[in-house]
Amino acid sequence: MSEPSARSEAEAKPVIALRGASKAYGAVQALRDVSLGLTPGEVRALIGENGAGKSTLVRMLAGVERPDSGEVLLDGEPITFSSPHDARDAGVAVIYQEPTLFPDLSVAENVFMGRHPVRSGRRIDRGALRKEVAELLRRLGVPLDPDDPVRGLSIADQQIVEIAKALSFDARVLIMDEPTAALSGHEVERLFNVVRTLRDRGVAVLFISHRLEEVFEICTTVTVMRDGEVVWDGTTAEVTADDLVRRMVGRDLGALFPKQDTEIGEPVLEVSRLTREGVFVDVSFEVRAGEIVALAGLVGSGRSEVARAIFGIDKPDAGHVTVAGKRLRPGSPTAAMRAGIGFVPEDRRQQGLVMDLSIERNATLTRLGALARLGVIGRGAEQRLASEWAERLRIRFHRLTDPVAYLSGGNQQKVVLAKWLATDPKVLIVDEPTRGIDVGTKAEVHRLLSELAARGLAVLMISSELPEVLAMADRILVMHEGRLIRELPGRGTTEETVMQAATGRIAEAAITAADEGPADGLGKEGQ
Amino acid sequence: GETRDDEDDGGGGTAAEGEANPEAEIPEGLEVVSIPKQLGNPYEEIEHDGVKEAIEELGGSHRYEGPTDAGASSQVPLINAAAQQGVDALIIAANDPNAVCPALDQARQRDVAIVAMDSDTAPECRSIFINQASSEDIGDTQIEMVCEQIEGCEGEIAILSATPNATNQNTWIEFMEEELEENEKYANLELVEIAYGNDDDQKSFQETQGLLQAYPDLKGIIAPTTVGIAAAARYICGSPYEGKVVVTGLGTPNQMRKFVKSGCVEEFALWNPADVGYLAGHAAANLAAGRITGAEGETFEAGRLGEYEIGENGEVILGPPTRFNQDNIDDFDF
Amino acid sequence: MSQPAEAVAAPAPQQSERSRRDFLNAVVRVRELGLIVALALLITITAIAEPRFVEAASLRDLVRNATIIALLAVGQTLVLVTRNLDLSVGSVLGLSAFMAGDLFQNNPDLPIPLVFALGILLGAAAGVINGALVTFGRLPALVATLGTLYVFRGLAFVWTGGSQVNAETLPDSFLSIGTSTILGVPTIALFTVVALVIVGYALRNYRAGRELYAIGSNPQAARLAGIRTDRRVMAAFVASGALAGLAGVLFTARYGTVDATAGTGYELQVIAAAVIGGVAIFGGSGSVWGAALGAVLLTTITSALIVLKVPAFWQQAVVGALLLAAIALDRFIAVRVAERLRQRSTRTTAAAQARNGGER
């Protein structure tokens, strides 16, 4: 196949490159004299901790921003993209870290916005539009209808549309900023197959991810960034995952998932027969003090919806939730908070944080009542609370009064955690707590969670990353199409078992389960 | 007028209390401000040109300052300003008879002579009101015209007025209703509805349509407002209703000339706004000079219009309304 | 294992596709349909009470009354869709209306098309100012056009200097546009219909049109998609201005009498019409057809209330109430649709996942 040829011309010249690029945001030096080139047929990984500058680099290549100094090279020639439009015309396709879709428009229009196929008189040819998009979606193997409006699609489906969009202009350069963060294993597979074919067609690919196994699966070369600088550049062949991690964080990491055994106490959170029409049905379970229970399942299985219902974001149609024996008023986050529930939601930027407000204001938003003296809030108290938690969670920031928007993904996630830990909850629900978070921060989050559990906190964790689930959870509850179909012990359970249950093949799952004893019994094994 | 020491009860006001002195001189550099209901209404422009003419005859200076909307409260700041500038007299066509009173009282406390014209304020907050014609005359004239124009003087008629709370329209309408009641000449005329076009051309236009549909046998429309009559005439003239439905009321010759000439509108009435203003100007000057106080029975010279006598509660009537028709309409240009 | 899974999967897309598309089309239709039904109801009821309401002449009047607001609503839709709004249309209309009158007053034998051209030009110029403030000046549209609403109105006052244009000073050929009919259709309405068809078609079938929706739906994404957002937004404002200019000339043709206050307060009426017509006030969705229908409904209500002899003082209250009812109904439909979509997407996604896992 065409690989070798691609290689050889790769040595020839990078199709697009960044030379000595620097970019500062206020006091933050996001990029420092960064150089990087993409050659045809190359799939290059770009990895680094949160805030390392990956997305910033992407924005340079995409023409969203111009470097303060340094330059972008196209086919070796210096070029200034004054807008994403220019970059696109130059054949650069980009999947941004955050979905950039039009909720009111159909999937098809989202994919071809501004480039609709046209017929005589430059009128849009809807037939052609549907066909092309349907074809793209088929290649990605998802049953999305091109005429669906994007509003209402799950995050995963939205990410798929982004990918379809990027593939739709057969570009010479494909840049993907954490495209897999929201995807399940299967969709990732499909994506990689597509990427391989593109690579063989001589497309240059830049792939950003925090999942190193993916890097090794698909990438030939790797660039490692730390604090806005390129610290290492080479081929995947010559390194191991641990090397990469060390280079990313600049230090050795202990075990990634240090869940310590803890004393399991009384049930704190009890969910019984919770039902929300069309999303999940008859969900019952309990979480005990000091226990970490994971909700596993495929994307779209309804886990987040369950979490939302428990916290009162959505009102369940049936069933109820009790915390420490007290029944919660359904559909009231305030009640849930008073009862001692904390909820770190799935969508950090939209639900977890108020991006325009300062780090401080975000961190204290859940504690205003307590901060007020005679109804009046004292500046000092507020600051103290915020800086204390920033300290404890090792949040990396410039000023506490900066908008939280200035933080990188990982640090933003920490602020969300801080805001909830500050309420000193009895129950903590975390939905995808490590989505889009680098290994270093991830390890810290895990350490935090197990510490809290050790101090008697009951933790309900939703995660799409099986290794994380298996390592952290005392018990694993598996959801499938909105039903809680299986309970597995945290220890001694394999990814396969979980997968089988998650994909609804109870039949076989049950057999394997049989020689492990009754489900609820297994739960206790966690202790 | 900086002095505010004479803190007498707001109601009366010095000008009205004091003794009239017919010999007094019109002061040097007499300053008069006139405040219309709203800027941009040609009828009022003409009125206030009349004021100007009078004041300049008397060697005084005249200023014309109006609000951009006809809201009840929008004249207040202008009255305040005039009072602060210590002008000698203030002539106002009130958007609301009462809303302007507190401001006018404060002005009067600073020895500003207050004359209302065209649409009155509450009697106690002005000294003189120049009435374009006695409200009764105006009402009766319009009924008379419609009766003359509807053959047989029988059938349904409707009134297309200005805003529901326009003071003078409402008084005239009262007199019209009264006249229809009492004068058996009009026994066969039936007033079926009073519609409000809000002095807005479009609304009046729509209201006319509405009336014609709601009352198939409608014989005549009386529009006691210049905007209304023009709109009604424009709707009916050239429509199937022309000749079947009579349009009359109060309008300006310039707006109506065309319809009168085409024969679609036979006759309508109005007073000469220039004269209203002119008379008000002289009244204001005399009042400011102290020659008159606004008490009943006092008389004053109004230049080319001759002598006028002040009627009960300070009302001065210009005279009967002028009727405009084919024969005389070209003698007027406003 | 994957075999049966695929087998199951295969038919899924088509069938979900078809049903979904019909469903959506239905919904889209419903929006306009709802209005048409409401309108029909209104007219029928009124007609029962007063048959002359539905005579040709009277129906023509209804159309005439709606013409100007509808025209403005078309322009307003263009702007609303981009997540902006234009409060200055009433003032722009006032300016161009007076200009048209003034031109004829001073030189009666001016060719009528020229006056229309100038009116549209004036409006477009005003649109350029609004557009520049919003795009280049980065002003929130509400602020920018609220400002120009005042400025343009003030200028109208200065310009007219208290004078007024009277029907009699205008050439009959011009005034006849407001009263004459072509094949039974009021001439004046044809302007609106033409504008409506052109804009409606462009919004649906040209890239530029779709891009307006994209901008309103997610401005940032639009920029990343390489759409020249500023240009498009500017274009929308210019179009809205131009249509307001045209509406101004028509206003003069229809009412003959014009002074500085012409079109005062129209801005809210127009937005109300658009919203009744299902145009999302926060951009991204809505059609000019809906907006135009909204305008017709709004003006017809007024006429109907007069004919129904509803006391003058009650009319405004009733109009307000009906307005709210219309918005609420529209919202109700929208919510139902969202519900349906969510449940569908849940199922399809889940189904997909089942297969995916199956092949793993």
Add this chain to the structure above:
Amino acid sequence: MSAERAAAAPAPRRLSELARWEALIFLLIVGTMVLGSGLSDEFLTGDNFSFTSADMAEIALMALPLTLIVITAEIDLSVASILGLSSALMGELWVAGWPIEAIIPFCLLVGAVCGAFNAVLITRVGLPSLAVTIGTLTMYRGFALVVLGDAAVADFPESYTRYGFENVPGTIIPYPVALFGVLAIVFAVVLHKTKFGREIYAIGANQEAAFFSGVRVKRIKEILFVVSGIVAALAGVIMTLRLASARADYGTGFELTVVAAVVLGGVSIFGGKGSIVGVILALFLLGGIRSALTLGQISQEWVTIVTGALLIAAVLGPNLVQRAREARAHSRDRGRSARSGSLEHRPREKRGTDE
């Protein structure tokens, strides 16, 4: 959802910038003072303050709750109509022989009901406040006409009406303005110093996130709209007293003036930003300009023009300055373009995932 509008949405202002805004308005006020005293020596007098401030009282009052509402990214255009309704009621009930002591509370109650009706349609039915309050703007005005029709009730006793325009003894401050002062302080404290206030900002900046943090979004909005209704009704009472007569058409068109004042006060129409101080300064500015031009014998249409121009200029100015800075920054030593850059891009990043 946040009411962000198109490309043109200005970058979020930070505290320092807000301060700068207030400074800007303050300078404009000083400018007006100079202009005014140049135009007329009546301008800088106690009387003029009394007159002008009394004229602005109703607008000023309604601007306070609207400020909070706009900060939550909503809007209330029905206030002026509620004002009219309250005045109409006052007249009608007075004719019916109610004592003022009973009428005023009743009017405020009706105001509260009107506000509550807005609130329900907005929070429970989930309609956009702009659309809803355009509807109720028409409806409430209609009610006002139904109540009082064309009548104008004017026989309120001097003993009450004096509170509409007279000064607090020994001061140049009319009673309504004094009342405004008190309320302004209350609103300022609530907005800037309490939990309630913080939550208002959070809602405006990101409603969903606020809700996920246990902020009772609907409840807070409901409270705000009800308060807005009450204050509007209060303004109606005051206007009735000030003008010594009750009318159904009072305040027609005020709604946009109030919005103008709020926006001029530096409150972001997209919510999340703004301060009471800014709005108070803006009110002073508007009042000052009006009075200066009126006393200066400059025709009223120019007041309209200047108001509009000011509104635009006040927001446009800072934006252009920022543009210039960015432009310079890019050409000049690029390293230093940072600050403006961050202002320029981050919000966009946010807006990308806004929906």
